[in-house]
Structures are given as structure tokens and as C-alpha cells.
Amino acid sequence: MTHTTRSGRCAWLFAAAFACLGATLHAQVPAAASTKIDSGDNAWMLTSAALVLMMTGPGLALFYGGLVRTKNVLATMMQSFFLIAMISLIWFLFGYGVAFGKGNAFIGNPLSHLFLHGVGAVPDPDYAPTIPAQTFMVYQMMFAIITPGLITGAFAERMRFSAYVAFTALWTIVVYFPLAHMVWGKGGYFNWALGGHIPVLDFAGGTVVHISSGVSALVCAIVLGPRRGFPREPMLPHNVVLSLIGTGLLWVGWFGFNAGSALASGALASSAFAATHFAGAAGGFAWSVGEWIHKGKPSVLGTASGMVAGLATITPASGFVTVPGAVLIGLAGGFVCYLCVTHVKTMFGYDDSLDVFGVHCCGSIVGMLLLGFLASAEANPAIANTFKKGDAVVSLVGGGGQFVNQLIAVVVTAVAAGLITFVLLKIVNAVIGLRVDAESEHAGLDVSEHGENAYNQ
Amino acid sequence: MKKIEAIIKPFKLEEVKSALQEVGVEGMTVTEGKGFGRQKGHTEIYRGSEYTIDFLPKLKLEVILPDDMIETAVQAIIRSAQTGKIGDGKIFILPIEDAIRIRTEEHGDGAV
Numbered sequence: 311m312t313h314t315t316r317s318g319r320c321a322w323l324f325a326a327a328f329a330c331l332g333a334t335l336h337a338q339v340p341a342a343a344s345t346k347i348d349s350g351d352n353a354w355m356l357t358s359a360a361l362v363l364m365m366t367g368p369g370l371a372l373f374y375g376g377l378v379r380t381k382n383v384l385a386t387m388m389q390s391f392f393l394i395a396m397i398s399l400i401w402f403l404f405g406y407g408v409a410f411g412k413g414n415a416f417i418g419n420p421l422s423h424l425f426l427h428g429v430g431a432v433p434d435p436d437y438a439p440t441i442p443a444q445t446f447m448v449y450q451m452m453f454a455i456i457t458p459g460l461i462t463g464a465f466a467e468r469m470r471f472s473a474y475v476a477f478t479a480l481w482t483i484v485v486y487f488p489l490a491h492m493v494w495g496k497g498g499y500f501n502w503a504l505g506g507h508i509p510v511l512d513f514a515g516g517t518v519v520h521i522s523s524g525v526s527a528l529v530c531a532i533v534l535g536p537r538r539g540f541p542r543e544p545m546l547p548h549n550v551v552l553s554l555i556g557t558g559l560l561w562v563g564w565f566g567f568n569a570g571s572a573l574a575s576g577a578l579a580s581s582a583f584a585a586t587h588f589a590g591a592a593g594g595f596a597w598s599v600g601e602w603i604h605k606g607k608p609s610v611l612g613t614a615s616g617m618v619a620g621l622a623t624i625t626p627a628s629g630f631v632t633v634p635g636a637v638l639i640g641l642a643g644g645f646v647c648y649l650c651v652t653h654v655k656t657m658f659g660y661d662d663s664l665d666v667f668g669v670h671c672c673g674s675i676v677g678m679l680l681l682g683f684l685a686s687a688e689a690n691p692a693i694a695n696t697f698k699k700g701d702a703v704v705s706l707v708g709g710g711g712q713f714v715n716q717l718i719a720v721v722v723t724a725v726a727a728g729l730i731t732f733v734l735l736k737i738v739n740a741v742i743g744l745r746v747d748a749e750s751e752h753a754g755l756d757v758s759e760h761g762e763n764a765y766n767q
Numbered sequence: 768m769k770k771i772e773a774i775i776k777p778f779k780l781e782e783v784k785s786a787l788q789e790v791g792v793e794g795m796t797v798t799e800g801k802g803f804g805r806q807k808g809h810t811e812i813y814r815g816s817e818y819t820i821d822f823l824p825k826l827k828l829e830v831i832l833p834d835d836m837i838e839t840a841v842q843a844i845i846r847s848a849q850t851g852k853i854g855d856g857k858i859f860i861l862p863i864e865d866a867i868r869i870r871t872e873e874h875g876d877g878a879v
Contacts, residue, residue: 544818546811605812615814652815665814 346433348440354575355438355445361566362452366459367391369563373556373618374463377664380548381754382467383764389462389474396475397455397482402426405454406447408487410437415499415507417488423447436496436504438573449570454490457519458482463664464527465534465744467545468751471759473742480734481526485727489518493719500719502697502706509697509706510719511685513582514571516626516674517723524671525724526731527662533735534744536661538751545663550611557614561590564621568628581689582629586621589628589640593620593673596644604652612648615669619647622673627681630693635684642680643673671724678720682713768863768876769837773828774802774856775848780826786847787830790839794879796829806854825856831863831879 371390378386397405404420406429411422423429426447434443458478465474492498493512500517502509512518537545547553569583597616602608623643624636631639651668662668685708687694693706706712738744745751750758757763775783780797787795801822808821832840841858849855868878 541816544820546818547813601812601815605815605817607812609812609814611813612815648815656816 346440347431347442348574351438351440351574351576352442352445354579355441355449355570355573358566358570359445359449359452361563362449362456362570363394365560365563365567366452366456367394369556369559370456370459371556372552373560374466374553374664376549376552376554376556377463377547378466379545379754380765381756383548383552383756384762385471385755385759386462386466388471388760389466390459392475393455393459393478396479397458398451400479400482401447401451401454405483405487406451408483409454409490410447410450410495412496413491415497416492418491418495440574446573449573450490450494453515453519453567454482454486457486457515457523460520460523460666460670461527461530463666464530464662466663467755468534468537468745470743470746471755473738473744476738476742477734477744480738481731484734485522485526485730486518489522489723489727493518500722503692508715508718509704509712510715511630511681511693511706511712512626512678512719513629514568514625516678516681517719520622520625520670520674521678521720521723522727524667524669524674525728527666528660528671529728529731530735531660531662531667533732533739536659537663538748540661541659547611553611554614557617560618561621564590564625568625572629578629578690581632584633585628585631585636585689586624588633589624589636589643590617590621592637592640593617593623593644593647596620596641597648600645600648615651615665616644616648619643619669619673622670623647623677625674626677627684630681630685630690632686632689635680635686635689639677639680639684642676646676647673675720675724678716679713681708682716683708685712768831768833768866768879770861770863771828771830771832771837771840771844772859772861773830773844773848774800774825774858775828775844776850776854776856777824777826779848779850780828782847783828783844786843787840790843791836792830792832792840792843794830798827798829800825800827804854804857823854831866833876833879 367390371387374390375383375387402425404424406426407423408418408420411418413419429443429447431442431444433439433441434446438446458481462474493500493510495501497505500506500508500510502511564586565583568586569579572579572582594613594617597619598608598613601612620640620643624639627639628636647669650672651665655662655668685693685706687707695703695705697704697706735744746755746758784795802825803821803823806823808819808823811818811820830840837860844858865874866878867874
């Protein structure tokens with residue numbers, strides 16, 4: 311009897327779910343007929359989406375995995391890979407609507423694209439008029455996956471897996487989605503091109519991705535506390551080779567991340583691609599030479615870290631600056647991040663285990679602020695004549711005025727992400743507990759949290 | 768019957784092995800290990816943080832020999848493992864009560 315009732319209820323649920331999916335399919339049918347789709351744009355954007363996914367797995371997973379000790383490599387890589395599964399499903403359920411659906415200046419309506427309803431072949435004319443809305447949706451999903459992934463470097467080697475799941479899911483919903491909506495969403499508060507209030511230039515996620523995750527990482531490192539034995543015991547990277555492979559994959563993926571943010575395959579994508587490459591090169595060079603002079607040896611991990619720093623630094627600015635501007639931004643990123651990682655961390659003694667704050671946040675702050683001065687209409691003509699205050703057109707080309715706008719976005723992002731992260735961590739700590747016990751931490755998370763070893767034999 | 772335990776620098780293994788073979792030693796056991804003595808460790812730098820690595824990689828070589836071969840073998844090891852720099856290692860000589868070859872159950876010098 312109970313059995314019948316239960317299966318009856320199941321059937322009802324399935325019917326409801328299928329009705330929803332059916333409605334989505336139905337909405338797509340007439341869409342296929344009307345096409346302004348540019349196959350070149352769509353091909354590039356699908357490729358870019360795949361490249362950005364590759365940044366999380368295996369790019370970030372390898373980059374971080376190599377930096378931890380042998381006993382934690384699987385758990386660390388899992389913290390990247392699991393997000394691919396979990397965030398994709400949140401995105402499917404309601405996430406896309408919160409980030410890019412119609413809403414107010416701060417958040418999209420979660421019900422606007424429930425089960426991705428209405429996201430099909432018809433392009434969204436506001437976001438990307440020449441590619442299917444579905445391509446735009448898939449591309450943006452990859453950003454939502456990697457951003458919480460970046461944070462995981464701060465709490466590596468000590469956080470409970472269940473606490474990590476709860477924290478990253480909540481963080482993505484209450485920090486990432488609203489920020490993405492504010493900066494990139496229609497009518498978002500900081501959106502310079504689609505009716506925002508303060509015109510902030512952030513091409514591929516300096517505030518949304520790197521500053522938000524970097525500040526949150528710092529708060530995580532402080533709230534969780536250092537790894538047991540830090541800094542008394544040396545906690546050496548167990549395999550720098552893995553980190554170098556990860557760096558290479560991240561760099562290649564970053565072309566999709568930045569040049570893909572043109573949302574088309576025209577001249578703007580080329581401009582962002584070139585800026586990305588030269589900034590990565592300049593960042594690696596600056597860190598390397600700085601370390602060589604300062605410590606007497608140019609370390610390989612340092613060079614790779616400088617490359618990632620240069621790439622994070624150019625992320626908001628690519629698509630808005632010329633190549634000379636990009637080189638300058640990359641050099642500044644490599645230099646400032648080196649100082650943050652070597653001096654600031656030691657000065658305050660927090661254990662941001664894999665330097666998320668020092669590399670991603672400090673780098674992107676430099677990029678956001680320099681962009682205020684270096685934004686160029688030569689790289690992106692639209693910034694000169696798109697934003698309107700009342701009826702007057704306001705140029706966002708580099709100068710004091712735009713610097714202030716950029717600064718406001720940096721401060722708002724840092725404060726909001728930092729405070730919300732603090733609250734989320736306190737909640738998760740009260741309900742689940744953030745850290746594994748001493749014995750599990752000593753044994754390593756691979757065995758204690760996942761029941762596996764990376765290297766048997 | 769005695770045992771020679773020699774702690775040597777890893778890159779000296781081939782030379783030491785050849786030198787021992789030349790004086791008639793037919794077998795040995797080698798274990799990779801870590802340790803420190805007067806040599807102390809060295810410094811490694813990861814992302815600007817300096818770490819002192821106290822334990823350096825070493826090899827422990829073990830040979831069991833009849834008493835009359837011990838001095839020749841020790842000289843062979845010293846000759847081949849010496850660089851003159853700090854950290855060349857140590858040789859220990861220990862008495863052995865008996866040795867048994869598992870296959871034939873032989874005892875004593877004949878078993879080694």
C-alpha cells in the first residue's frame with residue numbers, strides 16, 4: 311500500500327518535471343526557424359566554453375594538486391572536479407536565471423529560467439545577438455564552475471568535504487550569481503553596456519571571478535585557521551611538474567576565458583586574445599626576474615605563478631586595452647603578486663595555502679585599477695559612446711573618472727564577498743563543522759575523506 | 768663473519784659497487800634513506816618562502832663478509848666513496864652471529 315503511494319508520488323513528480331522540460335523543448339521549436347546566428351561566432355563560443363571548462367578540470371586541479379602534499383592530492387583535485395558536477399546542476403535548476411535572467415540591479419529572477427526554460431536556439435539580442443542563447447548559457451556556466459574552484463586553494467589540506475560542498479554551493483548562489491548579474495547582467499548595477507548605474511569595465515571577471523574568489527579565499531584562510539604544523543613544519547609541493555602542466559592548461563584555457571568574453575569571433579576577440587597572451591608572458595617574466603634578484607635563483611614554480619598572476623591581472627582589462635597596455639598590466643601584476651605572496655602573507659601569518667589571495671585577488675585589483683587609466687577606444691570603440699547618464703553620452707576611456715568607477719567596483723566586490731563569506735563560514739561551521747579532526751588531517755584528506763590514495767606503489 | 772654498513776652519497780653507488788666487486792665481494796643490499804650529520808641540510812624556496820631541508824637523501828649499503836675480507840672491503844669503500852667534502856658518509860662494522868641460505872639451509876661463511 312505504502313509502496314503504491316510512494317510510486318504514485320514519484321510518478322507525479324516525474325510528470326511535473328517532464329512537463330517543465332517539455333515546455334522548454336516546446337519553446338525551442340519555433341526558435342530554430344528564426345536565425346541570425348553566425349556560425350563563426352558560434353563555433354568560437356562553443357570552443358571557448360570547452361576551453362574554460364578545461365581550466366577547472368584538469369587545469370586548476372593539476373595546478374593546485376601539485377602544490378599540496380602527497381596525502382592530499384586527490385582531495386584537492388576533487389575540490390575542482392566536484393564543482394563541475396555540482397555547479398552545473400545548480401545552473402540547470404535555477405542558477406542561470408539568478409545570474410542572467412531579468413531582475414533588478416542586483417539579482418536576476420531565479421524563476422526566470424527554471425530548468426533552463428526558454429534558453430534555446432534563439433539568440434538573446436542583449437547579451438550575444440549572433441549565437442544561440444544556449445551557447446551563451448553554456449559559456450557562462452563554465453565561469454560559475456571555476457570561480458568557487460579558485461577559492462579551494464585557500465583551505466586546502468584541512469576542510470571537511472561536506473563543509474566544502476555546502477560552502478561552495480551557497481557561495482556560488484549568494485555571492486557569484488548576484489555579482490555576475492551586477493556586472494554582466496541586463497540592468498546590473500555596474501553594467502556599462504546594458505543600462506547600469508555605475509559604468510564598470512570588467513571584461514572577463516576581474517571583480518566577478520578573481521577579486522570575489524580571492525577575498526573570500528583570504529577570509530576562509532583566516533576563519534579556518536592554518537594547517538596543523540604551519541609554518542613550523544615545511545609543507546612542500548609534492549609535484550611541481552603537475553603544477554606546471556596545470557599552468558599550461560590554464561593559460562590555453564584563458565584564451566577562451568578572455569577572448570571568448572567578446573561573445574563573438576571578431577576583432578574584439580583578437581584584441582582580448584593578444585592582450586591575454588602578452589600579459590601572461592609579462593607576468594611570468596616579472597616574477598622570475600624579481601625572484602632572481604631578490605632570492606638569487608629564478609624558481610620554476612615562481613615563473614609559473616607569475617604567468618598565472620599576469621593572466622589574472624589582465625582578465626578585467628583584456629578587450630579594453632591595447633597590447634602595450636597589456637604588457638604594462640602584466641608586468642605590474644607579476645611584480646605586485648610576488649610581493650603579496652612573499653611579504654604580505656609572511657607579515658600577517660595567515661595560511662592561504664596555495665596563494666589564492668596573493669595571486670588572483672591582488673593581481674585583479676591591479677588590473678581593475680590600471681584599466682581605469684589604460685582603457686582605450688582603439689581596443690574597444692564601444693566604450694567611448696555607449697554609456698549614457700541621462701541623455702548625455704559618457705566616455706569610459708581611461709582617466710580619473712573611470713578610475714573612480716573601477717575603484718568603487720573593487721571595494722564593493724571585496725567588502726560584499728568578504729562579509730558574506732564570513733557569514734556563510736560561520737553558518738557551515740555551526741551546522742557541519744569546517745575542519746577535519748587532527749587525526750584525519752594528519753592521515754591526509756585522500757584517505758580520511760575519500761578512502762583513496764593517489765599513488766599506490 | 769661481520770657486517771659492513773656504509774652510509775654513502777647516492778651518486779657514489781656505482782663506483783662503490785665496482786670497487787667492492789673488484790676486491791671479490793659478490794653481493795650487497797642497498798636501501799634508500801634520508802638523514803643528516805654534520806653536513807646539515809639545504810634551503811629550498813617555494814613561491815618565495817624558504818624551507819630548510821634537514822634530511823638529505825643517502826644510501827645505506829650492507830655487506831656481510833668473512834672476517835678476513837673486512838679490511839679490504841672497507842678500504843675499497845673509502846677509496847671509492849671519498850670526495851673529501853663534508854657529507855661523504857660513515858662506515859659501521861657489526862658482528863654477525865650466523866647466516867643461513869634459505870634455498871640450501873647452509874650455515875656460516877658458506878651462506879653469504
